Amino acid sequence: MAKLADRNPASAPGDWYIDRRCIDCGASRDVAPGVIVRRHGKSVFARQPVGQDEEIAAWRAVLICPTASVGSQAHHQQPPGLFPQELAPGIYRCGYNAASSYGAHSYLVRRSDGNLLIDAPRYINKLVHKIEELGGLSDILLSHRDDVADADRYAAHFKARVWIQEDDRSAAPYATHLLRGFEAAAIRDRLLAIPVPGHTRGSVVYLLDDAFLFTGDSLAWSETRGDLVAFREVNWYSWSEQRRSLAKLVDYRFEWVLPGHGGSVHLPADEMRRRLQALVERM
Numbered sequence: 688m689a690k691l692a693d694r695n696p697a698s699a700p701g702d703w704y705i706d707r708r709c710i711d712c713g714a715s716r717d718v719a720p721g722v723i724v725r726r727h728g729k730s731v732f733a734r735q736p737v738g739q740d741e742e743i744a745a746w747r748a749v750l751i752c753p754t755a756s757v758g759s760q761a762h763h764q765q766p767p768g769l770f771p772q773e774l775a776p777g778i779y780r781c782g783y784n785a786a787s788s789y790g791a792h793s794y795l796v797r798r799s800d801g802n803l804l805i806d807a808p809r810y811i812n813k814l815v816h817k818i819e820e821l822g823g824l825s826d827i828l829l830s831h832r833d834d835v836a837d838a839d840r841y842a843a844h845f846k847a848r849v850w851i852q853e854d855d856r857s858a859a860p861y862a863t864h865l866l867r868g869f870e871a872a873a874i875r876d877r878l879l880a881i882p883v884p885g886h887t888r889g890s891v892v893y894l895l896d897d898a899f900l901f902t903g904d905s906l907a908w909s910e911t912r913g914d915l916v917a918f919r920e921v922n923w924y925s926w927s928e929q930r931r932s933l934a935k936l937v938d939y940r941f942e943w944v945l946p947g948h949g950g951s952v953h954l955p956a957d958e959m960r961r962r963l964q965a966l967v968e969r970m
Contacts, residue, residue: 689749689758697726701735703745706756712790715748715757717950718772718780720910723748723757730756747772753786753809771795771817774951775943778899783808785836791947793836794901800875801825804847805893805901806947807838815844826850826874830903831890832858833923834947850874852882855889866891881936885929886922892936900941906933906963907949915959915966916949930970937963 693706705715709729716723716730722741724733736745747769748757770782779795785808795818796803804827808814818824824845827838832855839861842849849862856865866872869882879894886904893901900906909916917933919926940956954962 689756691758691760695729695731697729698731699734701732702761703732703735703757703759705729705731705752706758708754709752709756710754710786710790712753712784713948714751714753714784714790714792716910717792718747718751718782719744720950742766743769747782751782751784751790753784753788753790770814771821774945775899775953778943778945780951781808781814783811783814785809788834788836788947791834791836791904792945792951793834793947794945795821796895796899797821798825803828803878803895804838804841805945806830806834806903807836807841810837810840815841818845823847828874828880828891828893828901829855829859829862830892830901830905830947831855831887833887834903835859850880852880852889852891854884855887881939883929883932883936885925885932886918888924890924890929890932894939894941897940899943899945900936900939902944902946904947905929906936906944906966907946908944908952910950915944915952915962917966917970918948919970926970930967933963933970934967937967 690706694704695707698704736742771779777797781793784790793806793808824847827847827849829851835858850864851859851862852866871881877896881892883890883905942956943953945951
C-alpha cells in the first residue's frame with residue numbers, strides 16, 4: 688500500500704499520488720503514459736486522472752508498481768478486470784511486476800496449442816486464478832537472467848516447461864529446456880527463440896507469428912523519444928554485441944515490440960524495420 692506520509696511532493700496535488708519509495712522502473716509510466724511521468728529520477732503524477740480511461744490507467748499503475756508506491760487518498764473501489772490486460776487478441780500484459788526483476792513487464796499468450804508466459808510477474812493468487820480460467824500454462828519463456836521473478840512458482844503450479852539460454856541458466860536452475868548456442872531455434876510452430884547476446888550473454892527474444900517480438904531488456908519503445916531504444920546504461924555484458932544482435936533482427940518481420948522494461952509499440956512491419964535499422968546505426 689502506498690504511504691501517504693511519504694508522498695512525493697513532485698506529484699501533482701490531488702487524490703492520486705506516488706510515494707518516494709519508487710525505484711524508477713518505469714512500469715507505472717508505461718500503463719499510464721502522460722498521466723504518470725518521470726521527474727527527478729522518480730515516477731510522479733503529472734496531473735490527476737480525468738475520465739474513466741485515465742482512472743483505470745491509474746488503477747493499473749497501483750497493481751503494476753513493484754514497490755506498492757501508487758495510491759489514492761480517497762480509497763476508491765478497485766475496478767475489475769485490470770490484469771491481465773489484453774494488448775492484442777490473445778496477448779496480455781500480466782501486471783503485478785516484481786521488485787526482484789526491477790519492475791519488469793511479463794506477458795501471457797493464449798494459444799490453442801498451450802498458453803505461454805514470457806518472463807514472470809510476482810506470484811499473485813488473483814493472477815494465478817485468471818491464468819487458470821484462460822487455460823493454464825504450457826511453457827514459460829525467459830528472456831534473460833534479470834526478469835525471472837517468480838517463474839519457479841508459476842512453473843511448479845502449472846507444471847509448465849521453462850526455457851532459458853544456457854549462459855543465463857544460473858538464474859533459473861529449475862529450467863527444463865536450455866537454448867544452446869546463438870542460432871535461432873524453433874520452440875513450436877510459429878514460435879522462434881532468437882539469441883541476442885548483449886544486455887546479458889544469455890539474452891533471448893521470442894518471435895511469435897512473425898508479428899509479436901518479446902524483447903526482454905534488449906529493445907524497447909520510448910514514449911518520450913517516440914522511437915525504438917536500447918539501454919546502454921544497463922548493459923551488463925557487451926554493447927557492441929548488443930548492436931550486432933539487434934542488427935540481426937532487421938532480417939525478421941514483426942509488428943509489435945513487447946519489452947521487459949520500457950514501452951510497448953505496434954507499428955507496420957516496414958516502419959518497424961526502418962526504425963530498428965536507424966537505432967542500430969545510432970548505437
